[in-house]
Amino acid sequence: MQKPSPASPATKVKFFSGEDLPLELHKVRVVQKLHLVPVERRLAAITEASFNTYQLSTRDIYLDMLTDSGVNAMSDNQTAAMHRADDAYAGSQSFTRLRDAVEEVLGKKYLLPVHQGRAAENVISRAFVKPGSILPMNYHFTTTLAHIMENGGKVVELLHYPDALQISSTNPFKGNMDIAALEALIARHGPAQIPFIRMEASTNLIGGQPFSIANLREVRRVADKHGILLVLDASLIGENCYFIKKREPEFKDASVGEILKVMCDLCPLVYFSARKLSSSRGGGICTNDKAIYDKLKNLVVLFEGFVTYGGISVREIESMTVGLHETTDETVISQSPSFIEYFVNEAVKRGVPMVTPPGGLGAHIDAGGILPHVPREEYQAGAFAAALYIAGAIRGMERGTVSSVRDENGKDVLADIELLRLAFPRRVFTLSQTRYALDRLHWLYLNRGLIGGLKFVEEPPVLRFFNGRLAPTSDWPQKLAAKFREDFGDSL
Numbered sequence: 001m002q003k004p005s006p007a008s009p010a011t012k013v014k015f016f017s018g019e020d021l022p023l024e025l026h027k028v029r030v031v032q033k034l035h036l037v038p039v040e041r042r043l044a045a046i047t048e049a050s051f052n053t054y055q056l057s058t059r060d061i062y063l064d065m066l067t068d069s070g071v072n073a074m075s076d077n078q079t080a081a082m083h084r085a086d087d088a089y090a091g092s093q094s095f096t097r098l099r100d101a102v103e104e105v106l107g108k109k110y111l112l113p114v115h116q117g118r119a120a121e122n123v124i125s126r127a128f129v130k131p132g133s134i135l136p137m138n139y140h141f142t143t144t145l146a147h148i149m150e151n152g153g154k155v156v157e158l159l160h161y162p163d164a165l166q167i168s169s170t171n172p173f174k175g176n177m178d179i180a181a182l183e184a185l186i187a188r189h190g191p192a193q194i195p196f197i198r199m200e201a202s203t204n205l206i207g208g209q210p211f212s213i214a215n216l217r218e219v220r221r222v223a224d225k226h227g228i229l230l231v232l233d234a235s236l237i238g239e240n241c242y243f244i245k246k247r248e249p250e251f252k253d254a255s256v257g258e259i260l261k262v263m264c265d266l267c268p269l270v271y272f273s274a275r276k277l278s279s280s281r282g283g284g285i286c287t288n289d290k291a292i293y294d295k296l297k298n299l300v301v302l303f304e305g306f307v308t309y310g311g312i313s314v315r316e317i318e319s320m321t322v323g324l325h326e327t328t329d330e331t332v333i334s335q336s337p338s339f340i341e342y343f344v345n346e347a348v349k350r351g352v353p354m355v356t357p358p359g360g361l362g363a364h365i366d367a368g369g370i371l372p373h374v375p376r377e378e379y380q381a382g383a384f385a386a387a388l389y390i391a392g393a394i395r396g397m398e399r400g401t402v403s404s405v406r407d408e409n410g411k412d413v414l415a416d417i418e419l420l421r422l423a424f425p426r427r428v429f430t431l432s433q434t435r436y437a438l439d440r441l442h443w444l445y446l447n448r449g450l451i452g453g454l455k456f457v458e459e460p461p462v463l464r465f466f467n468g469r470l471a472p473t474s475d476w477p478q479k480l481a482a483k484f485r486e487d488f489g490d491s492l
């Protein structure tokens with residue numbers, strides 16, 4: 001296996017022409033045919049999908065920007081490693097190799113494999129959360145919130161408000177926790193009611209925004225003062241470390257691998273979705289604390305599988321091992337953020353309100369800012385997601401009120417911000433595809449007055465955004481498709 005050199009090479013290539021373009025630092029060797037279907041089919045497909053982009057088939061999708069989960073490009077070394085996987089129910093050498101990689105890259109010697117990120121959340125929540133527990137975190141993630149609520153706990157978000165939710169910002173670390181608010185919360189409830197504090201790297205739902213090491217050190221100081229466990233959701237840790245290198249002066253000469261270690265050293269319990277981190281599939285929980293490991297081990301056997309595979313195929317375990325090492329290679333981990341930065345900057349030039357600074361995992365479009373004429377109860381971000389699919393066969397993900405929950409009176413808890421996320425899976429899309437997405441977004445933005453709202457027609461009680469069914473509140477989708485045909489002639 002090739003290990004990246006610890007020295008951190010420059011990852012930005014300057015063009016003689018002066019153009020500011022991201023450059024692919026890899027070549028494409030396996031390809032998949034895509035389907036760019038005409039606008040009439042797009043209108044029919046989104047109708048069949050009940051205006052929920054999760055319900056679309058990839059047969060009807062040109063650019064699948066739904067998520068970065070489990071859809072990152074694998075390297076040649078990852079796929080090669082999958083062939084030497086050791087099929088064994090117990091004691092597989094594939095597991096030993098993964099455990100060694102976790103120790104080398106994340107600095108934790110005890111590893112519990114689990115089938116994906118939310119499985120780690122299930123195990124951790126069952127072990128630590130009780131009815132009445134208070135769980136402070138920089139911000140929630142959908143599956144985290146669901147598991148904590150499932151066990152009777154309450155999530156309290158402690159971002160620094162209002163800067164963290166300000167769409168257009170120059171704050172380099174919008175994912176930071178408000179330390180004064182954390183202290184006040186602990187003073188109010190007492191540490192006994194707080195089983196752990198959770199920090200999420202590249203805070204997903206606010207636009208993949210990082211926290212700083214300085215902030216994490218402060219959180220750790222407060223946690224130690226009160227004897228509270230600090231848990232890190234490391235699913236998107238690579239990009240957070242890349243941003244620290246770029247934005248936190250203390251670490252400008254450190255390698256991504258060194259920053260990763262510093263971050264994990266500050267957090268006694270770390271978990272991750274390997275569908276993101278390591279460009280693979282699966283997940284893991286790791287720690288240096290034997291007591292925590294023992295406490296969680298029994299739950300892994302109950303819900304996931306034996307402790308040397310945890311519900312993951314051994315082939316995926318091998319690809320995780322290589323993927324973890326590759327996360328410390330700056331030429332690998334910089335690819336997605338540099339394409340996102342290009343997309344966000346170009347969209348802003350065209351007047352489209354975007355979450356800034358550009359974050360990790362995807363470009364985030366301010367659907368609330370684009371559709372003030374659509375009532376928030378009619379799901380601005382959900383409507384914009386459906387509209388962008390009609391405009392370009394591009395599948396994004398609603399990250400707004402559809403992804404939220406209802407309160408005890410059955411009223412929608414309006415999301416803090418209504419975003420459409422266009423994920424940039426790692427090393428998947430080319431620059432011309434990125435420019436196509438920009439072009440269709442620009443057209444849609446100029447035609448935003450045509451976009452109307454959505455309403456639920458079938459609403460699951462938990463995580464409704466996955467399988468919920470919606471309908472438009474008027475015939476706006478037909479009008480939008482007709483305008484597309486008028487403007488683009490016989491083009492796809």
Ligand SMILES: *Cc1c(COP(=O)(O)O)cnc(C)c1O
Nearest residue numbers: 116117118141143204235273275
């Ligand atoms: C995706 C994600 C999860 C959940 O992981 P799954 O593998 O999808 O279950 C948890 N936390 C964060 C920050 C994530 O991005």
